[in-house]
Amino acid sequence: MTVKKFYFIISILLVSVLLVNCSNETEQAAEPGLLLGFSQIGTESAWRIGNTRDIEEAAENKGINLMLENANQKQENQIAAIRRFIAYQVDVIAFSPIVEDGWDNVLEEAKSAGIPVILVDRDISTEKEGLTSCLIGADFYKEGFMAGEYLVRKADSLGLEHVNIVEITGTTNSTPMRQRQAGFMDAIAGDERMTVMESIDGDFLKSRGAENMRYLLETYGEDIDVVYSHNDEMTLGALPEIENAGFVPGKDIIIISIDGGQEAIDVLKKGKINCVVECTPKLGKILMETAVKLKAGESVQAVIHPEEQIFSDEMDTSKISPRGY
Numbered sequence: 001m002t003v004k005k006f007y008f009i010i011s012i013l014l015v016s017v018l019l020v021n022c023s024n025e026t027e028q029a030a031e032p033g034l035l036l037g038f039s040q041i042g043t044e045s046a047w048r049i050g051n052t053r054d055i056e057e058a059a060e061n062k063g064i065n066l067m068l069e070n071a072n073q074k075q076e077n078q079i080a081a082i083r084r085f086i087a088y089q090v091d092v093i094a095f096s097p098i099v100e101d102g103w104d105n106v107l108e109e110a111k112s113a114g115i116p117v118i119l120v121d122r123d124i125s126t127e128k129e130g131l132t133s134c135l136i137g138a139d140f141y142k143e144g145f146m147a148g149e150y151l152v153r154k155a156d157s158l159g160l161e162h163v164n165i166v167e168i169t170g171t172t173n174s175t176p177m178r179q180r181q182a183g184f185m186d187a188i189a190g191d192e193r194m195t196v197m198e199s200i201d202g203d204f205l206k207s208r209g210a211e212n213m214r215y216l217l218e219t220y221g222e223d224i225d226v227v228y229s230h231n232d233e234m235t236l237g238a239l240p241e242i243e244n245a246g247f248v249p250g251k252d253i254i255i256i257s258i259d260g261g262q263e264a265i266d267v268l269k270k271g272k273i274n275c276v277v278e279c280t281p282k283l284g285k286i287l288m289e290t291a292v293k294l295k296a297g298e299s300v301q302a303v304i305h306p307e308e309q310i311f312s313d314e315m316d317t318s319k320i321s322p323r324g325y
């Protein structure tokens, strides 16, 4: 055997040993056999689509088997999906409840089946104990409060003596709708300049944002000083209606929105939205880590809130980095 041939064989052996090690490391990173059932609300907004994508990517990165079902905005579809997960005997169930009420029966069934349940994004209201193990989602009250605090600062900077507000809310009885409204109202409470002329449900949908804005403009016209919208989708639906009515959004009417998706941030940079409160959809990594802990019988935090920030015309918006959703 020549020296050259000897070194060639050694190098082949070394490479194959390395490859075997790498594949073992990948398998070690994977969570052997963890099956997570996730019921997602639907595809109503860029936020929701980004949330779904992030959860899918996080499951793949963690080596978790994900059964993701899209409920197309219907609670009955979420309940049916949870029942399928129970029948399938998944290790952990997670879901983003479209509204807060109506979950007791199906969550009792999950509890009886010994399957832990993680709430993602939104919360439920129940009198019963122990139906869920953890809530992973934004502090919506704080988001609303930050929006209200921004408006107080904006009114001060403009020297406004009275501020007429219209509110386009998210889905009635959903956690983000209830808490974004409560936080905003608490932040402006006691400020005698502030008047909320009307609150109207836009269901987090772009089409409903447009429809509601048309109605509000026909009803209140130039009396409107501020639009407080519970998500970017409805805001983006409302803006063309404001322009069609002859007003300049961001100047004639102050526009405050929540989510912080790329499209709204681009409009903020153009000055047509004044403030966007961030609501990150990137909950996938913490969801997977929590599911692994629950399957292993470990305790987890009852509530996990991600850090969130505010973007507004008070800052150099050109420095806002790409949003990823």
Ligand code: GZL
Pocket: 044, 045, 046, 047, 048, 121, 122, 138, 176, 204, 230, 231, 232, 233, 258, 259, 279
């Ligand atoms: C908030 C989420 C809301 C978003 C909307 O965490 O529940 O639902 O603000 C989405 O864009 O439709």
